[in-house]
Amino acid sequence: MTHYIALIHKDRDGSYGVSFPDIPGVVTAGDSIEEAMQEAAEVLIFAAEDWTNPDGSTVFNPPRTIDELGKDPAFVESSKDAIVALIEYPARAHAVE
Numbered sequence: 001m002t003h004y005i006a007l008i009h010k011d012r013d014g015s016y017g018v019s020f021p022d023i024p025g026v027v028t029a030g031d032s033i034e035e036a037m038q039e040a041a042e043v044l045i046f047a048a049e050d051w052t053n054p055d056g057s058t059v060f061n062p063p064r065t066i067d068e069l070g071k072d073p074a075f076v077e078s079s080k081d082a083i084v085a086l087i088e089y090p091a092r093a094h095a096v097e
Helices: 033-049 066-070 073-078
Strands: 002-010 016-019 027-030 083-089
Touching: 002 033, 016 033, 027 033, 033 083, 066 073
Parallel strands: none
Antiparallel strands: 002 016, 002 083, 016 027
16 A cells, blocks of 8 residues: 555644645545544545646656655645644555556
C-alpha cells in the first residue's frame, strides 16, 4: 500500500477538513477526526477515477516522505496547527500509465 500525507485542520464550525500536500485540490471533511480520515481514504480513490494533470497524464504525484515535505516551505506553513496523518491509498489505483 502507498500512503499519502494528509493535513487535518479543525474548522470554525467544528468539523475537520482534510487536504493532501501532494495532490492539490483534493479535499474532504468529517464531523470527527476518525470520520475525516475515513473520508480522506475514500476521496483519494474517487479522485483517482477521473484525475488529469495539467500535462494530460492521469497518475497522482507520488507521495513525498515527511522528511521531503519538511523541506517544503508551503507544507511547513500549512501544517501549522494541523494534525498530520498517513492515509492509505490502494496500489492498484496508483498504477503508472
